[in-house]
Amino acid sequence: MSLILSMRLKKSLYAGLAVVVSCLCLPSFAQNFPNKPVKLVVTYPAGGSSDLMARIMGQKLSEHWGQPVIIESKPGAAGSIGMEFTARQPADGYTFVVGNLGPAAVNPLISKVPYNMDKDFIPVALTATGPNILAVPTASPFKNLNELITAARNKPDSLNFGTSGPGSMAHLGGELIMRQANIKMTGVPYKGGGLAVNDLLAGQIDMMLSDALPVSQHIKSGRLRALAITSAKRSPMMPDIPTFAEAGLPGLVAVNWWGVFLPAGTPKPVVDAYNAALVKIMANPDLKERFAGLGVEALATSQDEFKAFLASESAKYSKLIADNNIKAE
Known part of the structure; x- marks a missing residue:
């Protein structure tokens, strides 16, 4: 056997072993998640509804996880700057973003944004709606x-x-x-x-x-x-x-909404851990009352429910935007 072939076989074996070890460790990793501070990216300026909700959510997640949740403010470009920042972060579960109707559904329809919602993010849960x-x-x-x-x-x-x-x-x-x-x-x-x-x-x-x-x-x-x-x-x-x-206008329903997204590639056990944590904290009576004070309803859907909701929102607004030739300034 040639030296080159031998080296290739060893490399292949090591790669396969790494995959096996990684798969075996993921449940344990998710069980211990998080074991260090987590960043919560906010895509709008301080003091607005998105910022206030994120801070309340971050506080409750910190109490639930026993780890600090640090607010990372990345406002600008109607929320697109924060979304791009999150998409470029390591897919290890230690950075997540609260996205909403604008940057997650409308912005990609009216302008060229530096991220792709389907390829760059994992939708975790719809966490709030507001009329x-x-x-x-x-x-x-x-x-x-x-x-x-x-x-x-x-x-x-x-x-x-x-x-x-x-x-x-x-x-x-x-x-x-x-x-x-x-x-x-x-x-x-x-x-x-x-x-x-x-x-x-x-x-x-x-x-x-x-x-x-x-x-x-x-x-x-x-x-x-x-x-x-x-x-x-x-x-x-x-x-x-x-x-x-x-x-007098049946069928007109248009709500603001907010949801949690993780960078694409985040391991599924970690995504599942996020969803479970959100289901727990979003049902907290204090959180629900504080969200109600902001004019929104706190909730936490499954991943599949959130994906179906995103698809329906995209369909609704893509037709409206196309029919009226709406463009970003």
Whole structure:
């Protein structure tokens, strides 16, 4: 036997042995996971809903695991910077990201992003959903959704709605309303949802579809009027607001959502350990109450349920974006 052939055989044997050892060690590795601090990547600036939820989740995971969960803030590019950062991390379970509708579903449809959701990530669990509220100033003549739709039909493009930029939930929600109601309105883009809410309060724009946190306090104080909510059922947090179906637009359901993703290649026992931990902590009464205070519902799905949900969201918005030629600025 030649020396080269002998070396090749030895290399092959060593490689095979390494695979066997690796497979045998994975359950033990998962059992002991984590044995050092874990990084939780947040894709939006501090103080927003995503950041606050991640910090609450990180605290509960830290208590559950007995290891620190360190928040790594990577905001920018509508969440895409944080997603790219996570995709490039070692697939050992020690870095995960809370992704949401924008960077995980919409951004890849409206712009070229430096990651591929199918190839670069493993979806672990859907962890929260939150409805959007169609709000108008209290001085608005519209007391309900039907009055608003009638006015828009009578005078196309006479009404406007605030958005936080192309592809934002406020923008896509406005497009969904126009498509479902067969009306035309004008979207007014802002650099952030807070700026749009300020102009809504001042009566500078006619309406806005907003997540609950920025507008709920103003609805309670009487400065804004809620016409409809985008959840499939009335929200227990805001039971007086009718769903779009109840208000006259059946089938219009559009929720914000957040879920946990790991870098592709993370061993399955570790992914399973993550899912089990999330199922445990997301049912914690204190966590659920704190999430409710942010206007969202805490939950934890199976991996398969999350994958099916992602597929349905992609199908819904890819058609809407293509039909309306929506592009990132």
